[in-house]
Amino acid sequence: MSTEFDHSLAVSTIRGRWQVPYLTWITRVLIVVALVGTFAPGPVGTVVQVSAVAVAIAVPLLRVLWLIHRWRQERDWIFVVIGGALLLVIATGAVIAIVG
Amino acid sequence: MDVVGYAFMAAIAAGLGAMGGLGGAILLVPALVLTGMPTAQAAPLGLISVAAGSIAAGAQQLRDRTVNHRLGVATEIAASTGAVVGATLSGLVSDSALTYVLATVAALAALASFRKGRVHVALESSDIEVGERIGSLSGVIRTPVGIVPYVVQHLPIGLGLMTIAGLIAGTAGAPGGFIKTPATSEVMGVPPRVAASTTTFTVGVTAAAALVVFALDGRIDASISCAVIAGSLIGGRLGAGLQSRLPDQLLRRVLGVLLVCVAVVLVSRA
Numbered sequence: 122m123s124t125e126f127d128h129s130l131a132v133s134t135i136r137g138r139w140q141v142p143y144l145t146w147i148t149r150v151l152i153v154v155a156l157v158g159t160f161a162p163g164p165v166g167t168v169v170q171v172s173a174v175a176v177a178i179a180v181p182l183l184r185v186l187w188l189i190h191r192w193r194q195e196r197d198w199i200f201v202v203i204g205g206a207l208l209l210v211i212a213t214g215a216v217i218a219i220v221g
Numbered sequence: 222m223d224v225v226g227y228a229f230m231a232a233i234a235a236g237l238g239a240m241g242g243l244g245g246a247i248l249l250v251p252a253l254v255l256t257g258m259p260t261a262q263a264a265p266l267g268l269i270s271v272a273a274g275s276i277a278a279g280a281q282q283l284r285d286r287t288v289n290h291r292l293g294v295a296t297e298i299a300a301s302t303g304a305v306v307g308a309t310l311s312g313l314v315s316d317s318a319l320t321y322v323l324a325t326v327a328a329l330a331a332l333a334s335f336r337k338g339r340v341h342v343a344l345e346s347s348d349i350e351v352g353e354r355i356g357s358l359s360g361v362i363r364t365p366v367g368i369v370p371y372v373v374q375h376l377p378i379g380l381g382l383m384t385i386a387g388l389i390a391g392t393a394g395a396p397g398g399f400i401k402t403p404a405t406s407e408v409m410g411v412p413p414r415v416a417a418s419t420t421t422f423t424v425g426v427t428a429a430a431a432l433v434v435f436a437l438d439g440r441i442d443a444s445i446s447c448a449v450i451a452g453s454l455i456g457g458r459l460g461a462g463l464q465s466r467l468p469d470q471l472l473r474r475v476l477g478v479l480l481v482c483v484a485v486v487l488v489s490r491a
Contacts, residue, residue, distance in 0.1 A: 125372065126359060126361075126370040126371070126372050127354070127357065127359065127372075128349070130354035130355060130356065130357055130359065131354065131355045131356075132350045132352045132353070132354065132355070133291075133352055133353040133354065133355050135290065135352075135353065137283045137290075138283060138284070140279070140280070140283055141280045141283050141284055142280075144276060144279040144280040144283070145280045147276060148276055148277045148280070148454065151273065151276065151450060151454060152451060152454045152455065155273075155447050155448070155450035155451035155454065156451045158443075158444070158447035158448075158451075159224050159225065159228055159444075159447050159448045159451050166444070167443065167444075169447070170443035170444050170446065170447040171443050173443075173446070173447045173450050174269065174432075174436070174441060174443055174446045174447065174450070177269055177272040177273050177276065177429075177432075177446075177450055178272060178429045178432045178433065178436065179429075180272075180276045180425075181272060181275055181276070181422075181425035181426045181428070181429040182426065182429050184279070184422070184425075184426075185294060185297075185426060188290050188294060192291075195355055197291075197355050197356055199356055200291050200294065200295075200356075203291075203294055203295050203298065204294050206298055207294055207297050207298050207301060207426070210298060210301045210302050210305060210430070211301055211305065211429070211430045211433060213305065214301075214304075214305030214308070214309065214430060214431075214433055214434045215433050215434065215437055217305070217309055217434070218308075218309065218433070218434040218437035218438050219437050221309065
């Protein structure tokens with residue numbers, strides 16, 4: 122692997138700025154939902170608690186999915202494969218947990 | 222302890238962790254263990270805290286354009302593999318062995334908090350466009366001293382360290398950011414700001430990978446997790462707000478000393 126910076130490489134157009142308001146709002150909603158889940162009793166509380174945990178797990182994985190989509194648009198196939206391999210690793214872990 | 226107590230504990234850990242730049246889980250998991258919770262039960266709660274913190278930090282880092290997503294996802298294959306293996310095996314390991322792992326992790330994190338960063342050379346000219354480069358792990362970042370181009374070096378060693386960080390996350394519930402950030406900046410030659418931001422993005426993915434395994438194994442307590450999410454997000458925000466007003470080096474040293482004490486207490490308890 123070269124240690125010199127290659128000036129001929131194209132700059133990625135991925136900025137992800139549209140995600141900024143979504144992540145800001147997800148964080149705010151997650152705080153509110155988590156606070157409600159902490160104090161809400163009974164079955165409603167359980168649904169809210171599971172929802173908060175599901176969001177916390179899903180958002181990082183959705184960000185990877187979005188990156189794969191954008192790399193596909195940039196025709197950066199190496200990183201489409203790398204991103205797919207990452208999701209495959211996580212899916213394999215899920216399968217092992219279910220089967221095991 | 223009731224759920225409100227867990228929320229307070231998570232808030233304090235996240236606040237201190239954010240001020241020290243290491244994240245809250247590195248303090249939260251040992252604190253939970255010291256209150257009598259089994260390490261196997263505390264680990265997923267630490268990871269929940271990590272995932273929530275990663276989401277909360279995401280917006281600012283996208284604004285600053287400091288995350289190298291290609292580098293993050295590439296190295297995350299190694300870290301997530303480690304996390305999945307660690308989470309799967311953690312159910313088979315004794316609790317005292319997990320506590321020893323946690324004590325080692327706390328001691329290593331203490332060492333990381335005392336380290337000094339590598340200095341990168343900035344270019345005078347600013348005609349190079351900032352951002353990642355398509356088809357490669359290299360990129361360019363704007364810093365207060367100028368434009369800094371970087372190329373990833375020693376990738377195999379970096380991937381090895383990421384795997385270790387993932388194993389630690391999966392077994393002990395500590396995010397492994399204290400390994401990932403120095404590995405990315407010191408070993409792989411990436412500017413510290415990019416390394417820190419990329420790590421914050423990737424620790425969320427590592428946590429999610431291990432949490433999928435924990436969730437499907439039925440090892441996540443939703444009510445305590447919810448309290449931890451609330452506490453971590455609120456404490457993390459307060460800690461990040463206070464961080465800029467307090468001396469950075471002093472904070473890191475105080476956190477380092479605190480982690481050494483935590484490691485000693487954990488070993489004595491194990």
